Structure formats: structure tokens, C-alpha cells
Amino acid sequence: MQQHHIHTPSAPTFDQQVVLVTGGARGLGEHLVRAFLREGAKVVINYLKSAQAAEQLANDYPNQALALQADVTDADAVGALFAKAHAHFGQPITTVINNALPAFSFNGDARENAEQLSWNNVHQQFEGIVKGALNTTQAALSGMREAGFGRIVNVGTNLFQNPVVPYHDYTAAKAALLSLTRTLSQDLGPDQITVNMVSGGLLRTTDASAATPEAVFDYIAANTPLRRVTTPAEFADAILFFASPWSRSVTGQNLVVDGGLVKN
Template sequence: MKKQGTVLVTGGSRGLGAVIAKQFGEKGYQVIVNYFKSEQKASQVVEGIGKDHAVAIKADVRDKQQVEMMVEKAVKQFGPIDIIVNNALINFEFNPLTQGKVEDLTWENYNEQLEGTIQSSLNTIQAVLPEMKKNQYGRVINIGTNLFQNPVVPYHQYTTAKAALIGFTRNMAKELGAYNITVNMVSGGLLEKTDASAVTTPEVFEMIAASSALNRVTEPADLAEVVVFLGSESSRGVTGQNIVVDSGLTMN
């Protein structure tokens, strides 16, 4: 069994994904930085980790064929993928002013987020599953949100897709546990700051800090460290869980 190996981070070129990719790199993992549009930022992440230990590969993770091609390229360079971090965020920003009201929502709004969250995660798992089963080892970490527990702002389509992700996670954990593959979810609060939360006003962050048990806003590094733990051999007894990292804003 590998304590360290190769990790695929979807949406790894910016925001939380970039922080996760860098932390895995610092721990000695080989990192595949997936990106869709942000090629320059993906290259910067790779340079920060080191080109001997990281590679940027473009793929729309909603597209099964593109994901399979990405995995094929990654395996040729680094060997089998041991860890998947499903982090990609498709066409969404945390802006309460632009969030559609109930009467304006369409099924297409929901479907876009369901494809970006559930379909993309299914694609990555299916692409690496044969090797994980063969090696009897794997770690899958899905990135969720605390908003489905406490929807401070009703980001309807985003939150609904992430709520579906916990069901997806636990079903995968149940089936894949027989192959020593763990599947977990890590849910952050509003992070200060990522590309998606760049439009959030200081007043909102102040309100969140005042409401949290630790009296602080969660940073991307806080969540990334938990993701790295779940990717390690030390997490071997943890599967089917949703770990909330939000400074105690919500409590299970």
C-alpha cells in the first residue's frame, strides 16, 4: 500500500483547488492539476510544486471522454492515480446579488450544477477505478459545502447539487470499501478568499466570524489540510463521512 502516491485535483488551477494541489505537493505527492479554462494559473501551480512532481492537464470533467484522456496522460507520466479530489466548480460564484430567485430558476440552472458536481465526480471515479481495484487501494475526496446544513444565502442550484453529493459519496463508500477504497466529503464554509468568494463583502465575512465558535473565518488552507489527511494512509478507517471545516459555524 502507498502512503504517498499520485493525486488528481480537479479544478486545481485556482482557489481552493490550487491550495489543495500545493499542499499535496509539499507532502511529496505527485500532482495532476486539472484545469478547464485557467491554463496560465494551472502552469503557475505546477511551477510552485515543481515540474518533476506535477503536471497540468486540460479537461472538462463533465465530459467522460476528456476525463479518460486526462487520466491516460497522467498515468503515462506518473503511473496509477491513488487519490482523487473532486473539487471543480462549474460556472458559479457566491454573489447573493446575482443569485436567481425561486420564480426565476429553471431546471437548466439545477442541471448545470448537478453535472458539474455529480457527473464530473462519477467520470473521475470510473476513469481510475480499474487501477484502484487492481491495486486494492484508493482515496476519493469530494468537496462539499456547509450551506446545505445552514443556507445563510439560498444558493439554490449549487447547494442542492452539493446535498446530492453526500448521498453519492456514501453510496460509493459502501460499494468501493470492499476494494480498500475510501470515499469521503469535506465541506467548507465561505472561505476567505477564493476566486468564487471574491465578490463577498467584508461585512459578510465579519458576520460569519462573529457567529463561528472559533471567532474566525475559515481559510482555504484549513480545509486543504483535512483533504490531505483523508488522502493519506492515516485516514484508512474513515469512509462515508462528511467532515465540516468551518471554524464551528455549523456543528453535526
């Protein structure tokens, strides 16, 4: 009986990848950048306004890291970033981590409720989260196809399943990003490009969660199976999985990393 061998493409290890982390200079982004650098990847640290933090981080890893300014909502600026990165490292960006977040404070007490919510709030989040991810994805495609490999990881939220705080605008934009994650995974699969989402809950602590009252951290910890709030470093490690060769057959998925609070 004849055996049919299906060719499984080998996936590049971290040291063969150029990784873009949007919003990579501070908060969760900085932890993501450090996680990839630790594993030997070359990393583009994208920032909007945090030039000093981005440059300082890049200077710590002179041969591995490159700090580049770009507003992810500006397609031309994103395209220029990809061109600069390609010229600098001599190879295209093949791994994109869509982490950038439009200005947002995670303080439920100060957020707009159903009566106060304006379309401007929603539009701002959609522009930064959905348009930003679309721009980086489109800018990445030619390089990914050239390399025969691509990894796109979008940062989501466990508020889809557990909307304990009314972040209507933020959650709606992240939910749209989850749908885009799934449709893109279907569209780009034949090119060996995987598209996944990793969704955190409250992280202790990032710039965005600095406004969160202490009582909320205590409440989340008490209701989480692991009895603690997930750290940005723990979340970053889960993102590494989706860029690694170990996830080469995983696409269109949403992994919740929150200590077991939400079962996905």
C-alpha cells in the same frame, strides 16, 4: 483460545500517491494542489480554461506536478487525462479530489431566489458537480483496483445544515454529491477504496468568494466559535487527512471544516 488476526491493509503515504485535483489551477484548487505537493505527493493539476496558471504551478514542481486540461463533464476527456497521467508518472492516479466547480459566484444578493430559479441553473450545477465526480470516479477505478488502494474526496458545503444564503442550485447538486459519496463508499469499500466528503463554509478568500460582500465575512466570523473565517489553506489540510494513512478506516463520512459554525 485461538486468536483471529484481521489483516489491515497498509495505506500508501503521500510520496507513493498520484493525486488528481480537479479545478486545481486557481482558488481552493490551487491550495489543495500546494498542500499535496508540500507533503511529497505527485499531483495532476486539472484545469478547464486556466492553462497559464496550471502550467506555472506545475513548473514550480517539475518532478512532482503535471498540468492537464479536461472538462470533467466529458467522460472521454477525463479518461484521456487518466491515461496521460499514468504514462507520465508510471503509476495510476489513486487519489481523486473532486473540487471542480461550474461557473458560480458566491454573492447571495445576486443569486436566483425561489421565483427566479430555473431548471437550467440546477442542471448546470448537477452536470459539473455530480457528473464530473462520477466521471473521475469511473475513470479511476481500474487504476485503484490495480493498486489495491483508492481515495476519493468530494468537496461539499456547510450550506446543507446552514442554508443562510439561497444557493439553491449549488446546494442541491452538492447534496446529491453527498448521497453519491455514501453509496459509492458502500459499493467500493471491498476494493479498499474510501469515499468521503469535506464540507467548507465561506472561505477567505477564493476566486468564487471574491464577490462576497465584506459584511457577510464579518457576520460569519462573529457567529463562528473561532471568531474568524476559515482559509483555503486550513480547508486543504483537512482534505489531506482523508488521503493519509491515518484515515484508512474512515469512509462514507462528511467532515465540516468551518471553524465550528455548523456542528455535524
